[in-house]
Structure formats: structure tokens, C-alpha cells
Amino acid sequence: MLRASPDGEAMSGSRILGLLLLAPAFVFVVLFFLAPVVLTAVFALTNMSTATGITGGAYQVTQSAMRELGERHGEQALADALARVRYTVDPAGIDAATAEGASTALVSELDRKLAGESFDSRRELERAIKALDNRPRGTRALKSLSALFERSIVNTRFATEEEFFGAVAGLGIELNATQRAALLATTYTGWTWTSENFSRMFSLPDTKRTFLNTIIYVFATLIVFNTGFALVLSIVTHYMPDRPAGIFRAIWLLPRISPPVLYVLLWKWLAWDTGFLSRILVPLGFESRNWMLDNPTNAWVFIVLINGFVGASMGMLIFSAAIKSIPVSLFYASEVDGANRWQQVRYVILPQLRWPILFITCYQSLSLLTSFEYILLATEGGPGGATKVWALAAYLTALNNYAGNLEYGYGAALALVLVVVGVILSLAYLRLFDFKSLVAPPPIEQ
Amino acid sequence: MRILLEKFTKSFGSLTVIDEMDLEIDDGEMVALLGPSGCGKSTTLFAICGIHRVSGGRILFGDRDVSSVPSQQRNVGVVFQSYALYPHLTVAQNIGFPLMIRKESNADIARKVDEIAELVHIGNLLERRPAQLSGGQQQRVALARALVRKPDVLLLDEPLANLDAKLRLEMRSEIRRIQRETGITAVLVTHDQVEAMSMCDRIAIMNEGRIVQIAEPMEMYDNPASDFVAGFLGNPPIAFVDGVVTNGRFATASGAMTVSLPFNAGERERKIRLGIRPEFFRPGGTQPVAGKITFVEAQGRETLYDVALEDGQILRSIQTATNAATVGEKVNWGIDVERILMFDEDGARL
Ligand SMILES: Nc1ncnc2c1ncn2[C@@H]1O[C@H](COP(=O)(O)OP(=O)(O)OP(=O)(O)O)[C@@H](O)[C@H]1O
Ligand SMILES: [Mg+2]
Numbered sequence: 001m002l003r004a005s006p007d008g009e010a011m012s013g014s015r016i017l018g019l020l021l022l023a024p025a026f027v028f029v030v031l032f033f034l035a036p037v038v039l040t041a042v043f044a045l046t047n048m049s050t051a052t053g054i055t056g057g058a059y060q061v062t063q064s065a066m067r068e069l070g071e072r073h074g075e076q077a078l079a080d081a082l083a084r085v086r087y088t089v090d091p092a093g094i095d096a097a098t099a100e101g102a103s104t105a106l107v108s109e110l111d112r113k114l115a116g117e118s119f120d121s122r123r124e125l126e127r128a129i130k131a132l133d134n135r136p137r138g139t140r141a142l143k144s145l146s147a148l149f150e151r152s153i154v155n156t157r158f159a160t161e162e163e164f165f166g167a168v169a170g171l172g173i174e175l176n177a178t179q180r181a182a183l184l185a186t187t188y189t190g191w192t193w194t195s196e197n198f199s200r201m202f203s204l205p206d207t208k209r210t211f212l213n214t215i216i217y218v219f220a221t222l223i224v225f226n227t228g229f230a231l232v233l234s235i236v237t238h239y240m241p242d243r244p245a246g247i248f249r250a251i252w253l254l255p256r257i258s259p260p261v262l263y264v265l266l267w268k269w270l271a272w273d274t275g276f277l278s279r280i281l282v283p284l285g286f287e288s289r290n291w292m293l294d295n296p297t298n299a300w301v302f303i304v305l306i307n308g309f310v311g312a313s314m315g316m317l318i319f320s321a322a323i324k325s326i327p328v329s330l331f332y333a334s335e336v337d338g339a340n341r342w343q344q345v346r347y348v349i350l351p352q353l354r355w356p357i358l359f360i361t362c363y364q365s366l367s368l369l370t371s372f373e374y375i376l377l378a379t380e381g382g383p384g385g386a387t388k389v390w391a392l393a394a395y396l397t398a399l400n401n402y403a404g405n406l407e408y409g410y411g412a413a414l415a416l417v418l419v420v421v422g423v424i425l426s427l428a429y430l431r432l433f434d435f436k437s438l439v440a441p442p443p444i445e446q
Numbered sequence: 447m448r449i450l451l452e453k454f455t456k457s458f459g460s461l462t463v464i465d466e467m468d469l470e471i472d473d474g475e476m477v478a479l480l481g482p483s484g485c486g487k488s489t490t491l492f493a494i495c496g497i498h499r500v501s502g503g504r505i506l507f508g509d510r511d512v513s514s515v516p517s518q519q520r521n522v523g524v525v526f527q528s529y530a531l532y533p534h535l536t537v538a539q540n541i542g543f544p545l546m547i548r549k550e551s552n553a554d555i556a557r558k559v560d561e562i563a564e565l566v567h568i569g570n571l572l573e574r575r576p577a578q579l580s581g582g583q584q585q586r587v588a589l590a591r592a593l594v595r596k597p598d599v600l601l602l603d604e605p606l607a608n609l610d611a612k613l614r615l616e617m618r619s620e621i622r623r624i625q626r627e628t629g630i631t632a633v634l635v636t637h638d639q640v641e642a643m644s645m646c647d648r649i650a651i652m653n654e655g656r657i658v659q660i661a662e663p664m665e666m667y668d669n670p671a672s673d674f675v676a677g678f679l680g681n682p683p684i685a686f687v688d689g690v691v692t693n694g695r696f697a698t699a700s701g702a703m704t705v706s707l708p709f710n711a712g713e714r715e716r717k718i719r720l721g722i723r724p725e726f727f728r729p730g731g732t733q734p735v736a737g738k739i740t741f742v743e744a745q746g747r748e749t750l751y752d753v754a755l756e757d758g759q760i761l762r763s764i765q766t767a768t769n770a771a772t773v774g775e776k777v778n779w780g781i782d783v784e785r786i787l788m789f790d791e792d793g794a795r796l
Contacts, residue, residue, distance in 0.1 A: 327528065327530065329526045329527075329528050329530035330530050330532065332492075332497050332524075332526065332530065333524065333526060333530035333531075333532075333591075334532075334543075334547075335496075335497060335516075335517045335518060336495050336496070336497065336517045336518075336520070336522055336523070336524045337543050337544040337547055337591070338518045338519075338544055338547045338548060338595075339518065339547050340518060343547055347532075347543070347546075347547075348532065351532075351534040351535075352533075352534065354534075
């Protein structure tokens with residue numbers, strides 16, 4: 001603790017030194033803890049995806065853009081006009097004709113008589129060409145010449161707004177202000193700011209499902225294994241002789257220290273249609289199947305087991321240590337007071353484990369909330385999304401989509417919800433633990 | 447309830463801590479187990495209450511062999527050295543714990559807790575938790591918890607070790623009073639001889655896992671069976687002088703001290719050891735011995751002196767604080783020879 005020193009100069013000196021020493025920690029906190037959260041929040045307010053890219057975009061009249069223009073902005077006529085193919089005798093076309101080896105006479109005549117003319121169909125253009133003095137001989141030559149003047153802005157990328165509107169004007173289409181705005185909105189291929197991610201999240205039925213899955217996942221694993229089973233393990237090993245107890249605990253640590261991919265592979269091997277379970281069950285008259293992915297209930301059982309076996313070890317260690325720290329004389333006293341094993345657990349051990357249990361519950365609920373690696377490896381959220389939890393949904397949306405279009409923005413919005421829930425829970429838990437120091441009254445000395 | 451240990455043996459692995467101990471404690475009697483640290487006092491206590499299984503021999507409560515009865519069913523009240531109060535329970539809940547375990551009704555528990563709390567004078571502390579109590583208060587709670595279910599036997603493992611001198615004095619008489627009032631058979635483990643002498647009907651002195659002597663306090667003080675027992679009882683402790691006796695005359699090897707003994711130690715010259723309690727070496731004692739004062743400790747009403755003989759052996763003297771002898775002074779005080787204790791080479795009383 002820093003004490004106020006009467007010497008002001010020394011004080012400010014030590015304060016600067018303290019800040020200097022803290023600076024690296026501060027930089028790391030900002031870089032590795034704060035920045036990701038801020039970026040997540042920023043991404044969540046955009047519609048970034050593989051399609052938009054994460055840098056700027058261009059303007060492009062695409063099929064879907066035109067559909068949107070008609071449906072969302074009521075500009076079907078404009079959309080049709082933009083989508084139409086035209087034939088325009090422009091300098092680019094004339095140059096192309098020269099390059100294709102058209103005679104100089106034809107080229108100059110085209111330039112003189114038809115330059116700037118625009119035709120709605122190829123037939124009209126060809127009729128005009130046929131009317132020329134130096135018209136090409138033969139249908140083939142005519143066709144290849146007329147093809148050079150085919151003009152459409154569909155699927156052409158325009159880097160800037162001016163270029164795009166220039167091209168539209170070149171098609172002979174006049175735009176009013178609302179049409180310009182609608183066109184820009186629908187044809188822009190880059191990302192834009194939007195709050196749509198959230199309205200989408202709340203309207204999709206998938207969200208509710210994912211939410212419920214997350215609750216099942218966190219609470220089932222937490223209650224059954226991370227706290228419940230951990231308690232059982234620590235209490236059972238407490239009553240065992242030291243050596244077997246140590247071995248027993250070490251065995252339960254194995255899942256924690258084995259590589260997750262291998263660990264889950266073992267479970268998959270256990271559950272495969274030709275795996276261990278089937279080997280045993282098929283001769284008993286059961287049908288061979290993938291026991292893990294056969295139905296949602298099975299999938300959940302496996303998910304909870306896989307996560308629980310890993311998660312129980314931490315609680316077991318913490319609880320074992322807490323039980324060890326109970327003075328042995330308390331056990332002696334309760335024995336001579338008549339308490340049997342169960343009463344000892346109920347009246348001596350459990351009351352002393354109140355804070356460790358609360359701590360494990362809080363800590364593990366936070367880590368379960370954001371963990372999905374074992375689910376990803378085991379079921380990938382299947383069957384049919386039955387085991388897809390929130391964090392996994394965020395990951396799949398933003399980073400590993402079947403469809404190939406990674407929706408960074410929506411994924412970030414999903415992740416942001418996790419961050420917010422996590423922060424709220426953390427604050428609540430911190431208060432709870434601080435509360436502890438407030439409620440423990442100082443001993444009253446006589 | 448009479449307690450009987452018959453050839454009680456206790457070993458931890460290959461280490462035998464107690465070997466074939468016999469001990470009988472009468473109904474309503476309070477016996478002290480007194481001995482140096484590590485001699486097996488707590489081990490004996492834990493065997494009586496069933497926390498430790500006996501490795502051999504039998505333990506009987508009355509006529510019932512309880513050697514293999516689990517501690518839950520022995521109905522023994524124990525006050526542990528560390529009190530072992532349940533930190534998460536209030537004083538009332540701590541005291542009522544054995545009754546709650548027995549599933550007695552809440553009203554019964556409340557009544558009995560109140561009664562016993564009055565007995566040990568902690569009626570005003572019932573809602574506190576152990577952490578909010580002083581050492582002496584905790585000790586009384588532990589005592590109340592041990593007594594509340596009317597145990598057949600009360601075991602106290604150094605219950606006063608953590609208390610200050612004044613409180614210790616107070617609790618000594620209080621425990622004795624309660625033990626007398628309830629008529630309970632009690633065993634007190636201690637390594638404080640004053641505690642053992644002032645509180646108990648009989649004292650069993652233990653050394654290295656065996657009982658070397660068991661007797662009433664004054665009897666043991668006056669007639670110790672060995673130099674070990676003599677050395678253990680008495681404060682300030684007895685002084686020993688080694689030498690040889692020939693024809694009833696004792697002399698140290700260097701001849702620094704010679705006294706004629708009033709009892710017959712045989713004709714033959716033999717090595718013996720004399721035990722002289724401080725109160726029997728004083729000015730005006732029957733047989734004078736010359737020495738030099740090396741240490742003076744004023745204890746208020748009395749003063750304690752260490753007197754070195756010429757060969758360096760030390761005698762102790764305690765006198766009412768009137769004599770003004772100082773360190774370095776040569777003195778010629780006398781020993782009351784009738785009160786000398788005599789031991790043979792192995793320490794056995796002659
Ligand atoms: N659980 C145990 N395992 C092995 N040795 C033990 C165990 N408990 C006690 N001992 C040994 O038994 C001997 C007697 O121990 P005990 O606790 O009975 O001594 P004590 O007379 O109560 O001593 P103190 O006055 O210091 O409490 C000691 O040497 C001790 O090391
Ligand atoms: Mg002890």
C-alpha cells in the first residue's frame with residue numbers, strides 16, 4: 001500500500017515510477033483485452049461479410065441489387081431499365097471495330113452516321129448497319145460487328161459514385177434524388193453501418209433455440225459435473241486413504257490435461273456406429289447407429305459428459321484443498337459428538353465449502369458460457385442445431401460457415417451479446433465476493 | 447462409569463506408542479494423565495473416545511467392552527486442546543450440536559443448551575460465533591458442548607493450555623466444580639503438574655508410553671516411585687545430587703557435599719542419587735552444605751535461589767522473601783535430611 005508521504009516531491013516521483021512500471025501492463029490490457037471487445041462492438045454495428053469485404057466497396061448492378069431495388073424501394077421500372085441490354089455506337093465500340101479489322105471506310109462511315117446512336121435491340125442496330133454504304137459482307141461479319149456495340153451495366157463494378165452515375169446516364173436513364181439514393185443503397189457492395197444485426201437476432205427463431213441450448217449447456221454441465229460431481233469426488237477422496245485418493249484424483253485430471261482433439265476423438269470412437277458402444281450393444285439386439293448424433297437427447301448427454309469430465313477436475317482440486325484445510329480436530333469433534341459420515345458431510349464439510357462452491361459456480365459459469373470447442377469437435381452443434389450454443393453460433397456465423405458467406409457483422413453481434421452477459425455476470429459475482437468481506441465481522445476482543 | 451484399560455496397546459505403523467498399558471479409573475473419579483510431550487497422553491485419550499482404534503488390549507466402560515465400538519456410540523464428551531468449535535455455527539448451535547445430531551426436538555435442545563450455558567457462565571454469548579469469543583470463552587463453549595448430552599465419560603485434552611494465568615486458575619476450579627456436580631468420570635490430559643495436582647483425585651504419570659506411577663497427588667509428591675516422577679512434580683523442581691553412599695554417609699565424588707543419611711542404605715558402597723526439594727534446603731536446615739549462590743529469582747512472596755556446590759552440582763532453595771542473599775554470596779544452608787528422597791542408579795526409589 002502506498003502511504004501518503006510528507007515529502008511531496010518524493011511522492012510524485014514514486015507515483016511516476018509506479019505509472020511507468022504499470023505502463024506495459026496497461027498497453028497489454030488495452031491491446032489484448034479492450035481492443036477485441038471494442039472491435040466486436042464496432043463489427044456488430046455493420047453488415048460486414050465475405051461478400052462486402054472488410055475494406056471499402058464498389059457499385060455494381062447485380063441481380064439481387066435489382067430485385068431489392070424493385071421490392072424494397074418500389075423502383076421496378078428503374079430496375080428493369082438498368083437491367084436492359086442496349087446497343088450503343090460509342091467511341092469504345094468503334095475502336096474495337098478497328099481492332100477487329102473492319103475496313104477504314106466502314107469505320108469512318110460508322111463514326112460519321114451512327115456515332116452516339118443507341119438502339120433497344122440488336123436487330124435495330126443491325127438494320128441501321130445494313131443501311132450503310134460500306135456495310136460488312138455476310139451475316140457472320142455483321143453479327144460480329146454488332147456484338148461489339150452491346151452495352152449493359154449489369155455486373156460491371158464502378159469504383160466511385162461519379163463513374164457509376166456517369167454510366168447510368170450513358171444508358172439514357174434520368175434519375176431523380178430518391179432514385180439516386182435508392183440506387184446507391186442497393187448497388188453498393190461494401191459494408192455499411194446498420195443495427196439490423198440486432199433486429200434480425202431478435203426476430204429469428206434460431207436465436208431462441210440457441211439461447212435455450214446455451215442455458216441447458218451451462219447449467220447441466222455446471223450443476224451435474226463442475227460443482228456436483230466435483231464435490232462428490234473431493235468428499236469421496238477425502239475419506240479414502242491418501243495414496244488411492246491421490247491416484248483417483250490424478251485419473252480425474254487426465255481429461256483436463258489431454259489434448260482436446262484427441263480426447264473428443266476418443267468419445268467419438270466410443271459413439272460411432274462401429275465404435276465401442278455399438279460393439280457392446282449390437283449383440284444385445286440394439287441397432288447400430290451413431291450414438292452421439294442419433295438424437296438430440298443423446299447428443300446432450302454426450303456434450304455434458306465430455307465437458308463435465310474436463311470441468312470437474314478444477315472443482316475437485318479446489319474443494320479437496322478446502323476440505324484439507326478444515327482442522328482435523330473438527331472431524332474428531334463431530335465424530336465424538338455422534339455424527340456419522342453423512343452428517344459430517346452435511347454439517348461440517350459442506351458449510352465450510354460454501355465460498356469455494358460459490359466461487360467455482362461463478363467462475364465455471366463464465367467459462368462455460370464462452371466455451372464451445374468441445375461441442376464444435378464433437379457434434380458441431382448437431383444434430384440439426386440441437387446442441388448449437390451461443391458461442392458456437394457466433395463462431396459458425398462469423399468464421400466457419402457452411403454456405404461460405406462469413407457474416408462478420410452478425411457474428412460479432414452474437415459475440416457482443418456474450419460479452420455483455422459475461423460482463424454483467426462478472427460484475428454481479430465480484431459484488432458477491434466483495435460482499436463476503438463485508439459480512440464477516442471482525443472478532444470482538446474482550 | 448468406570449473406565450478400564452487392559453493391556454491397551456497402540457501403534458502407528460511399525461511405531462509402538464503405547465505398549466500394554468493398564469489403567470483403572472473409578473466411577474466419578476477425575477484422573478490426570480501427566481507426562482512430557484510425546485509420551486502418548488493424547489493417544490491414550492483418543493483411544494478412550496474411539497477416534498483411534500486400539501492395536502491391542504481392551505477398553506471397558508463399566509463392564510462393557512467398547513474396544514471396537516465407534517466413537518459415535520461411546521457417549522464420550524471431549525474437550526479438545528484446540529477446542530474444535532464449529533466456526534460456522536453460533537455458540538448455541540455448537541453446544542446443541544450433539545443433541546441436533548441425535549435429532550432431539552428444538553425445544554429440548556434450547557432448554558438443555560440454556561441450562562448448560564448457565565453452568566459454565568456463557569449464557570450471554572449464545573448468539574456469537576466462535577471467532578467472536580476470547581480463548582477462555584471458547585474453552586467454556588467446548589466444555590458445555592462436551593457436557594450437554596450427559597456423557598458417561600469426560601475427556602479433557604490440555605484444555606487450559608491456551609489460557610492466561612488468571613483464567614487458567616479460574617477454569618481449574620470451575621472444571622473441577624462441574625465435574626464434581628455432575629459426578630462424571632473424567633480424564634484430564636496435561637503436562638502441567640500444578641494443574642494435575644490441583645484438579646484431580648489421582649495422577650497417572652506417563653513416560654514413553656507407559657504409566658510410571660499412579661497415586662493421589664500428595665502421596666505422589668511425598669513418595670515418588672522414581673526420580674522421573676519426583677522431577678515431574680513440584681514447582682520449582684526438585685534438585686538431584688549424584689554421589690556414593692557408604693555406611694549411611696553420602697558424599698559426592700569430589701567431596702563437595704557430605705551428609706549422613708537417616709535411613710539405612712546398606713553397608714556396601716554404592717552409587718545413589720539424592721533428591722532434595724527446594725523447601726527442604728534453607729538456612730537452619732539440619733545438615734549444613736557449603737555453596738555459592740548463582741541465581742536469584744524473586745517470585746514475590748517467595749524467593750528462589752540456585753546454589754552451586756564446589757563441583758558444579760546445583761541445589762535449589764525456596765524461602766520466604768526476607769533473606770537478602772545475593773548472587774555470588776557464599777552460603778552455608780542446611781538440608782532437612784529426613785525429607786531427602788533417595789534413588790538408585792536406575793532412578794528407582796530406595
Ligand atoms: N497419527 C500418528 N501417526 C504416527 N505417529 C503418531 C501419530 N499420532 C501420534 N504419534 C506419535 O505418538 C507419540 C505420542 O503422541 P501423543 O500425541 O499421544 O503425545 P502427547 O503425550 O499427547 O504429547 P503432547 O503433550 O505434545 O500433546 C508421539 O511420538 C507422536 O509422534
Ligand atoms: Mg497431546
